[in-house]
Amino acid sequence: MIGVQRPGIVVVGASLAGLRGAEALRDGGYDGPLTIVGDEPHRPYDRPPLSKHVLAGELAPEATELPQLRSLRARWRLGQPAVALDRERRVVRLADGATLPYETLLIATGARARTWPGEGADLAGIFTIRTVEDARSLRNALAQRPGRVLVVGAGLIGCEAASCCRDLGLDVTLVDPNPTPLARLLGTVIGGTLAGRMRDAGVDIRMNTKIHSFSGEKGGVRRAHLPGGATIATDLVIVALGATRETGWLAAAGLRADAGGLTCDAACRAMTLAGELDPAIYAAGDVARWPNPLTGNRPMTVEHWGNAVDQARHAAANMLARPSEQPPYGHLPAFWSSQFGLNIKLVGLTEGADALAVVQGARASQRFLAVYGRAGRSVAAVSFDQARWLPAYAEAVAAGSAFPPILGATDQPRIEWLEPGFPVPRRSTDQAAPTLEAAHG
Amino acid sequence: MRVVVDLNRCQGYAQCCYAAPEHFEVRGHEILFYDPAPPEAKREQIERAQQACPVRAIEVESAGLTEEAEL
Numbered sequence: 029m030i031g032v033q034r035p036g037i038v039v040v041g042a043s044l045a046g047l048r049g050a051e052a053l054r055d056g057g058y059d060g061p062l063t064i065v066g067d068e069p070h071r072p073y074d075r076p077p078l079s080k081h082v083l084a085g086e087l088a089p090e091a092t093e094l095p096q097l098r099s100l101r102a103r104w105r106l107g108q109p110a111v112a113l114d115r116e117r118r119v120v121r122l123a124d125g126a127t128l129p130y131e132t133l134l135i136a137t138g139a140r141a142r143t144w145p146g147e148g149a150d151l152a153g154i155f156t157i158r159t160v161e162d163a164r165s166l167r168n169a170l171a172q173r174p175g176r177v178l179v180v181g182a183g184l185i186g187c188e189a190a191s192c193c194r195d196l197g198l199d200v201t202l203v204d205p206n207p208t209p210l211a212r213l214l215g216t217v218i219g220g221t222l223a224g225r226m227r228d229a230g231v232d233i234r235m236n237t238k239i240h241s242f243s244g245e246k247g248g249v250r251r252a253h254l255p256g257g258a259t260i261a262t263d264l265v266i267v268a269l270g271a272t273r274e275t276g277w278l279a280a281a282g283l284r285a286d287a288g289g290l291t292c293d294a295a296c297r298a299m300t301l302a303g304e305l306d307p308a309i310y311a312a313g314d315v316a317r318w319p320n321p322l323t324g325n326r327p328m329t330v331e332h333w334g335n336a337v338d339q340a341r342h343a344a345a346n347m348l349a350r351p352s353e354q355p356p357y358g359h360l361p362a363f364w365s366s367q368f369g370l371n372i373k374l375v376g377l378t379e380g381a382d383a384l385a386v387v388q389g390a391r392a393s394q395r396f397l398a399v400y401g402r403a404g405r406s407v408a409a410v411s412f413d414q415a416r417w418l419p420a421y422a423e424a425v426a427a428g429s430a431f432p433p434i435l436g437a438t439d440q441p442r443i444e445w446l447e448p449g450f451p452v453p454r455r456s457t458d459q460a461a462p463t464l465e466a467a468h469g
Numbered sequence: 470m471r472v473v474v475d476l477n478r479c480q481g482y483a484q485c486c487y488a489a490p491e492h493f494e495v496r497g498h499e500i501l502f503y504d505p506a507p508p509e510a511k512r513e514q515i516e517r518a519q520q521a522c523p524v525r526a527i528e529v530e531s532a533g534l535t536e537e538a539e540l
Contacts, residue, residue: 077505091504093471095530095531097531099531099534337475363477364477364479373477413498419480
């Protein structure tokens with residue numbers, strides 16, 4: 029290797045986690061070669077505005093490029109997806125056939141939008157929202173003022189898209205198999221409050237409804253077919269069915285990777301099929317499935333903005349540390365979403381909650397903070413336009429305080445006690461761990 | 470130049486809106502809408518907004534980054 033530069037660190041994934049991870053490597057004093065691989069031809073960009081201001085036409089898609097917070101002195105390999113990993117030879121193979129040797133690897137390949145899995149997927153006028161190009165195409169189509177928009181899936185992305193379409197004055201139908209929007213994330217009580225807001229905004233909400241297939245005319249989508257034979261007329265469909273982790277390129281790598289994520293230990297080190305750690309490979313962001321000490325060490329993936337930043341920085345610090353000095357990554361999941369004029373924020377994990385208390389404000393005013401309890405402990409808190417109360421509740425949730433954690437505060441005239449109303453959990457098919465659905469935020 | 474706001478941190482104190490009113494705006498009770506790509510000529514104003522934020526939620530592209538090689 030005389031005269032040849034050592035391989036150094038390769039970061040696979042050039043989105044938020046890849047960028048913040050690369051910066052943290054340099055901040056941590058890493059001075060060697062650094063290569064960043066991205067499947068999209070763009071510099072790292074911010075996804076949360078895509079389903080909000082970009083669809084609304086308020087921001088140009090290219091305005092979402094992320095700020096680089098320091099000089100990276102990196103080699104960028106953009107527009108080149110990684111297609112394979114050979115751990116024995118320590119090389120990443122790219123789509124163009126090039127091979128990139130590494131000493132240490134950070135996997136931050138994220139996730140991809142689930143596309144329509146049924147009949148009619150090839151019709152024009154069916155969109156997803158994940159990449160900046162997705163958002164650009166959808167924005168252009170919305171600017172043509174389609175008569176009837178159908179949003180499939182009332183998770184965060186679907187709800188935000190429906191909100192944008194109403195702001196644009198378009199007719200919107202929102203379909204979801206659950207009883208309310210955001211039912212799996214927030215339960216049907218809080219989801220019901222949001223549903224009321226959506227109806228007031230003129231959204232045609234069809235809950236407890238599944239789409240069977242799409243059909244069209246002249247290659248463009250015109251109808252959604254329900255299982256019973258009923259149809260919904262539409263000119264444009266937004267499919268918002270969540271995301272699958274981008275792990276296909278790891279299929280032959282001998283790592284514990286599937287559509288639900290790449291399994292890591294608490295220190296973000298990748299795990300092999302044999303259940304050992306590969307000391308040269310770390311993962312962060314949407315793709316990483318790790319035992320989170322803040323939620324009882326249950327393996328999870330968290331597809332939220334804050335996790336991409338925090339986990340990438342944590343993994344980068346561990347990459348530069350001695351094996352015995354790599355602390356576990358504890359993370360309290362959090363997201364925000366703006367829709368229908370509301371700022372909705374969540375901290376913690378609502379999964380398995382058996383109690384709900386509206387502790388600040390009131391649901392009737394659509395300005396409140398509610399805490400989720402599980403077996404007498406506070407596990408999550410959601411705020412509707414009450415963000416300033418949230419940090420105190422986040423601390424209580426992180427500490428596992430009794431439910432509810434705060435009593436007698438000035439704005440607590442009457443606490444409303446409820447059951448959160450979570451739908452029966454889906455049977456897990458392609459993943460062994462819970463996934464916090466893509467928020468882009 | 471590029472700007473991003475950590476909207477998990479943001480509490481809607483709106484101090485950025487006073488410092489750089491053309492680039493930060495609060496909508497409704499507490500939704501922050503901001504310009505992620507203000508002109509470089511506005512850097513002083515944007516950095517004032519960053520310094521005004523009581524929860525330190527605003528991140529700004531570091532000044533004078535040289536264009537790095539794309540190999």
